[in-house]
Amino acid sequence: MSLSELQWPLLQAVEALADAPLTQIADRLREAMSPAMGSSALVIFTEDCTGRPQKKAGDEEIISRVSIAELDTVRGTLPDNGPWFGEAELAGRIRPVLALKHPSSRALLVLTDPRPVDPGNDAGMDLVAYLWRITARRIQEKVADAPPSYLLESRAASAERVRVTAELTDLHSTTLETLLAALRSSSMDNAVARTTVTDLTAKALVGLRTLSDRTTDLVKEPVATAFERLREDLRPLTSFSGIEVEFIKPPLKGRDLPGEVAHAARAIVRGLVLVMMEQNDVSRIRTQWDCDGENLLINVRDDGGGSLAVDAPSIGRLDRRVQALTGRLQIDVMPGWGSDVFVTLPLDPPSQPAGDVEGWNLAARELEVLQHLAAGQRNRTIAVTLGISENTVKFHVRNLFKKLDVGSRTEAIALAHSHGLR
Known part of the structure; x- marks a missing residue:
């Protein structure tokens, strides 16, 4: 199989990937790769998508059981460049896999039971790697833009994961603690068995709580870390624009931000900074975050002449992102003194009557x-x-x-x- 034979289907596949929402991107990628590489299942693992870090397509028996811990283990064994063929534990058993890691985002692609259509031709593997790079960048762009649809989906998935994890942790912790209490009872006469099972159960309890903490970490981000990522995002822009951007750091001990709030906050600030830089008379922009325990409070201010157009389409798009998280955006334009933008993003979803x-x-x-x-x-x-x-x-x-x-x-x-x- 040559790339020329795949030229038109490849273009259609790239178009499908470019248009795919995050909820469908695994299915689109698996379809695009099928002329070159078959598989029983395809799994994408990316921590950029805190609400839904796994995107899966294929055999339901595999994709319903694969865990974040298994994927993290696979990722830890991979080289930074090039594909990896081998065996790994996924969905509870050892399987042959093909895995690739995206260097900049550390996103992971895993294909179970990989079947090259033309094993003797490297063009097929080149196509798989090419489509994976496009997909990984697409995910990065989608998360960075944080459109309202992504924020709603991410918030729903985050809340559901935390709820289910909490229920499972409570259930298994109670079971294991009860078992420990029984095995430690003096009424049991087999001391060796009691000691052995006690040790094994204690380790299982620690492991369960570790997995719970790991899942919780994926859907939360410390406010100081989220703000530092914003500075890194804006560093190239501020280096060449000639406009000074000042960052007022949030308190280090502020409440952790839900992943979708952190993503939205960075996207909103980036958008506001770009809009303010388009004004002719701006030389300085200040951005500040704070957290009152219930909301992330954002303030972005410029020193221009107060010419920011509050009804501009770009402001409207930012406002829709804010509204997607039931937040508020307020703009004060002061002729001769600049523009002051205040954004409030609730950290918890609203209760539903x-x-x-x-x-x-x-x-x-x-x-x-x-x-x-x-x-x-x-x-x-x-x-x-x-x-x-x-x-x-x-x-x-x-x-x-x-x-x-x-x-x-x-x-x-x-x-x-x-x-x-x-």
Whole structure:
């Protein structure tokens, strides 16, 4: 197979990747790679997407069970450049894999059971690496732009992951602590067995809590770290613009920011700085972050003549990002004194009044299933989380479609989001 034979399909594949939302990018990438490389499943792991660090396509048995800890282990063994063929534990067992790491973002691509279409031709592997570079950069750009759709999806996924992780941690911690108490009881006469099982159980408990902390870290970012990343993002711009940009650091002990809030804050400040730099009479811009425990408070001010157009399309786009997180953007333009922009981003999603969905007449289980749908979960994952069969989930989904008067999961999710279900 030569690249010339793939030329037109390749262009179509690149177009599909460029247009793909993050929720579909794994499926699009797997389809694009199929002329050169088959696989049972494709998994992308990127910590830039704090709300949904895994993007998966393929065999449900694999993608529903693969864990962040497994992917992190694979990533730690990879060289910075070039593909890696080998065996790794994924979804609970050792599998043949092809893995690639993107150097700048450290995003990871894993293909399980890789099957080169033409094993003797390097062009196929070159195509896989090329499409992966495009995809990794696309993810970086999407997260950096932080459009409202990404922020809503990220917030929903973050909240759901924290909730599920907390429930699993409580469940297993209680089980293991009860087991420890029983095994330590003096009424048990096999001292050797008691000591051995106690040690193993204690290690399992530590491991479980470590995984819980790891998952929580992926959806949160210290406010000082988030602000320093903003400075790094703006460093090239400020180095060559001739405009001084001053950064007032937030308190070091401020509350950690949810990932989607940190991403949005950086995107909003970058956008405001660019808009302010377009004015002819600006020589200095000051940006400051603070945190009151419930909100991230952002202030960006220029020393221009107060000519910032508050109704400009660029300001409108920034305001929509703020509104996606139920925040507020206020602009004070002072002729002769500059422009002052204040942004407030809540750190927690708003509570949802129950009355907003009462008209749907949903049973308690149907509402639970809808909430999981709104968080982007598949039927199999919902079944495992709720302790019911996948067929039962499908039954509830069909009932939801009838009661909500929708024809697809996408419509149901959009309707749920419009009523505040995340």
